[in-house]
Amino acid sequence: MDDSDESFELDPWVEDEILTRPHNTGPSPPFHTIITGLINPLLKTSNRKTGFHGGPATNVRVARFKVLSNYIQKWKQEVGNDIYPCFRLVLPYKDKERHMYGLKEKALARLLIKILGISAESDDAHSMLNYKIPGQYKGAGDFAERCYEVIKQRELRSEYGSMTIDEVNNMLDELSKLSKSDDQLPIFSKFYHSMNAEEMKWLIRIILRQMHIGVSERTLFSAWHPNANELFNISSSLKRVCWELFDSNYRLSEDAKDVTLMSCFQPQLAAFPKASYDLVVRSMNNETFFIEEKLDGERIQLHMSEYGKHFKFYSRRAKDYTYLYGSSLDDKNGALTKHISGAFGENVENCILDGEMVSWDPVDEKIEPFGYLKTAANAEREDAGESYPLYRVFDILYANNKSVVNYSLVQRQMLLQRVVNNVPTHFEIHPHDEGSTKEDIDRRLRQVIAESSEGLVIKLPTSPYVVNGREDSWIKVKPEYMLEFGENLDCLVIGGYYGQGKRGDNLASFLCGLRVDNDHDSEAAPKFWSFCRVGGGFTAAEYATMRHLTDGQWQKWDPRRPPLQYMELAGDRNEKEMPDVWIHPEKSVVLEIKAASVVPDSEQYRTNITLRFPRFRRIRQDKNYLTALSLKEFMSLKEQAETESQERQLELEEHRRTSKRPKKQLNILGGHETVALEGSPTSQIFAGNIFCVLVDSKRKAQLQKIIISHGGSTIQDVPSGPQNRTHVIADKDLVKIASLKRQGKWNIIRPTWIHDCVFNHRIVPYEPRHVYFANKGLLDAVRRHVDRYGDSYTRSMQDIKELRDVLSHMPDPTIDGIMAKDYDDILFQQSDSSIFNIPSLIFYNTVIYLDYPDLASNANPPRQAHDSRSMFRLQLAANYAIFGGARMSNDISDQEITHIVAVGDADKDRIAAIRSEISFRLRVPRVVSVEWIEQSWKESTRLSEEDFPM
Structure with missing residues (x-):
């Protein structure tokens, strides 16, 4: 990897060395100034008449922005340019530098009970421990408010304390390093003795990371600097936003706004589910779209550099999981990287991948629920687990020093196929289907629900990757499980179906029925009619419980002699949804089921009605075949739900009819x-x-x-x-x-x-x-x-007019087609494996300054013949570099320069002066001989700069 790449950040201390901390000239303000100068004014803006033009919502936003701006300006004037100590308290949930405290509401309540010296059985203690229950104090459901009411009765000071912002941060750092409550008690006690009740309330909110001050980090960042949101999106670093953007006149370059290697970015998220499949298809512009299974794992971005010598794994919340999954291909303590030595193409030096980390069960050959992931990863680190992490890659954002976020999804998928090699059950490209209609979505959703998955993600192939965006180019599709029946449906299992592959010897799904009572003979045994088939939602443990509860009770289904005295299926000869085995109702179990909706007039089941996307919830061992749901009870529930729905619809229509608006x-x-x-x-x-x-x-x-x-x-x-x-x-x-x-x-x-x-x-x-x-x-x-x-x-x-306008700006392919071809497109059109070594890409992402002889020194005139040859070599090298994707700079003060190129026998004093001038830059350029360009061009690959020193 090039030493000039400033984004190569392997540990927090490296970031600290790269970033320059702004200098504060004034003392750290008291902690309470955040409350009085920022938080309270922000909370008051919702009820304040601002006097600005526009609607009420606009008034509030403008007022809040003004409060933030005024506070920031006052901080800069009285304290200095380093506002990070303040922001990490106002935005504690965005500060990745401080570890979690291991303190939730109940643990904090117990600490306060000890500090306040009250009985654990007292009303005040009960009020904090059971803060969600209404009581003598207000603030039910708001733990910090409850604590405030209790502390207010016993506060040691009525005025604000003198503890400074720096002191609070230092003590919170110490608190985050302690895991036992006995060790945390002295620190929390010092807080209590130094703060009044209001300060303690906001301290508790900071610890719980639940501020609720009426503004998001986006608004706060916007008030801090115009580029703050962009920088946070691609770095996830609150410290970097504060330290790098303290100058309001400074602007990030375009390159600095892009994703960078080893720097955690905020990933693109899928838009929330639409009301109907028609809206989903419309959001895809009625074109062909990608259909991906929505995995039940943890969103993880993978950064790889130096051909696998360094890895970084970040979660969606910017948590660093490198310690868990591995820091290199040689890391034997990692749960993943030690298994994926062949996962990348030979020519892939570095890349950034976006995907989902899941837990893989090799016995049942399936993905386990999310709750198993960390257990599987920790066990795999010690080579002691049955399950292990599987990384499913669904996108690529960066490859060989080049960002591809602005490429279309279909182009990124093509590149992904070139970069990643599947390592089965450890590291795989997540497959996708293509569709263009709502029927395609419905069909695929039925498949994934049957396989215990949670839904789909529909993606527009022509869309770019939107960092920290939730765009309609990615849309989640989930079955909206019906709520109209109140409780879930308790159905009796009457049949079973064997699975496939290694699960072929076990029952994988079950046929459920509804009880049909004999109204004329109350003593007659009830019969069950087939109602639905359920297979999604079971865990391995629940399958094991099912096997235990029904062991020895299953009988092979004989289509010639169906057990009509116990159950009936659909069809003249009970041929619809025939199970592999059946079970006597008295020996069976009851399952609790949820579903998306009711499907009427179903010919597949004897009840002539069934459930859409039925999903198992739990085994009801407290119920039996006599207390399971009956057909009569279900129809009553269905009729009641439909009546309530019609009443709500009539009320809505009546409201619309009677509501009149002035023209x-x-x-x-x-x-x-x-x-x-x-x-x-x-x-x-x-x-x-x-x-x-x-x-x-x-x-x-x-x-x-x-x-x-x-x-x-x-x-x-x-x-x-x-x-x-x-x-x-x-x-x-x-x-x-x-x-x-x-x-x-x-x-x-x-x-x-x-x-x-x-x-x-x-x-x-x-x-x-x-x-x-x-x-x-x-x-x-x-x-x-x-x-x-x-x-x-x-x-x-x-419309067609806009298309014509775009086409009119394109060059004539018969004349300029070859010359106008963008090297970026070539990346996706090479059929061989050397896609990154073609001449038109070898100098991509470099900015080169050529040190011409006639500029070497004003004191020494050029040596005509010798310098003419040097000039010619440099000019020819410039042509190579430009064709190879480099950007040439004529100004040595350009901060984006990555390489300074000179002839081998250039003036040594001149080269020494150049090195001295550039040594203090944030991004120090390489100083190399012109032979570096010449030999790289000759060998069609970018050679190491270390072999061509000056």
Whole structure:
């Protein structure tokens, strides 16, 4: 790996050395200033009339942002630029530097009982230990509030204490290192003696990592620095956000906003399930999509470098699990890496993979439930477990020093096939199917539910990877288990089906029936009608319990002599859903079942009704065949549920019919008009957004109607200054628009953006075609949302006109096709294994500065003949480097330079001066001979810089 790669962070101390901690000039403020200066003002904003223009939600957001900004500015003025001590208390759940305390509510309550010196049987102790139960104090369900009420009666000081923020952080660090409550007691006692009740309440919230202050980390980061959210998304480091972005005028480079090796990023998440499969298909633009099984494991990102010498494993919450799964291929203490020596292609130097870590049962050849994962991993570290971790890879974000997050999913999948080799039952590419209809989704969902899985993830093949995003390009699909029957359904097992493969000797699924009583003969034995088949949800232990409870009771099913005196199946000859074996009802067991819905008129079962996606919940050993669910009871439950559903529907329709809204109302807020048009919103995609539409009157009315029908609000006059989520819409230089452009305060967006948002059923990022007038910062940002031809990465095209516009910007393939070919595409088109060693990629991700002889020294004039040859070599090397994917820099002060190249006999004093100049940089470039480029080009691979020193 290149030494100049600043992202190579193997341990927290390395990050500390790479980052430069800002200097605080003032003393650490008292802990209570966080409460009085930040938390309490934030909590008050919800009930405060702010006086800002816009709706109530906008008022609150603006007020909170102002509170945050004021606090940050005051900190910088009075304390200094290092705000990390404060932020790690305000955002304790994002601070990965401090370990967990091992303290939950009950443990904290017991510590407080000892410190306060009250009886464990007292009402106050009971109030804290049972904080969820209403009692004499308010705050049921809020543990910190309960503790506050109890401490308030016994606080040692009524005024705020003098403990500083640094002192609190140091004591919390000590607390996190202790595991026994007796050792933690003195530290907690010191907190109690140094703080009043309110301070103790917020200290408890910090320890529990449950702040609830009304703002998310995204809002706090936005107030700290414009790039803070982007940096946290790709690093998961609160310390780095605070230390690297203390200067509000500094901006991250584009490369610095991308994922980097050995640095934990925030992964893309799947959008929440849609109301119907039709909406899922529509979200995929009615195109072919990928269907993946949703695994019941832990989301893990894998970072590999130096051909397997270094690994990092991070969870979704940025927890480092390298100690558990292995730090290298040679790590014998890791549960995974020691088994995957052949998992990567020979030419793969480094990569970042996204996947799911699950526990694999080699006996039953299946994935175990999530709860088994850590047990299996710890056992495998000692080679003592029956189950072991299996890493299922479903995405790749980085390969051989190149980020691929902006590539489409289908391209990333192609690259993944080249990078990863399956190591069965330890390290595998997660398979996917393709579909295009709701029937495809339904069919696959039935399969995975039958295999005890929890659902699917539907993915759009053309979508890029969105770091820390929850986009509709990935959608979860789960069976929505029915709630209308209240409790689950207790059904009797009447038959069994054997599994396949190694499970062929064991029953894997069961036929359940409903009891049919004989109303004319109460003493007659009940009969059971087939009702559903269940096989999903059993654990190995539950299968074992089933075998134990029914051992010796199963009889082979004879289709010629079905046991009609005990049970009936569907079909004239009981041929539907025939089990392999059957069991006498008196000897059977009752299973508790949940399902997605009821399927009427089923011809597969004798009841003519069944369950959709039935799933086992537990074995009911407290019930038998006489107390199991009967057909009569089930139909009664079903009828009751349908009646209640109809009543709710009638109430809803009556409410809609009687609710009348005025066609138009004007709400004057400080001279601004908020217009509400007739009709209820058709969607909420513009909810919380405010629009000032400045176009001709006819189009203005149409646009306002569209905005409001999709949850937005409109104002007539432009506010005095830019506000969050307020948009000025225009596309012609009217008098007011010309004035706004001269002021330069507002970014002005074309109406096309509104139509694109509605067409895509979501707010889409700005693109160049959307911008009528904007500052340079926005223009640079919007260009990243389209390719070089103007084709959007984030949304679908609306019409053929837009397609023609994009095509018109593309070069003629008969003339420029070869020359215009992007080396990035070549990555996915090579058929051999040397995809990373082709000439057009060997210098990718490098920034090269050439030290020409005529610039070597102003004091010494160039030696004509000799320097001419050197010039020629460097110019030729520059051509090689550019074709090999390098970016050339003419400014030696450029902080992004990775290599400085000079001829072998260059002025030694000049080279020494260069080394001295660059030695203090965050990213120190390599100084190499021009032969490094020449030989690398000759051998078609990037050679080690150590062989070409200067």
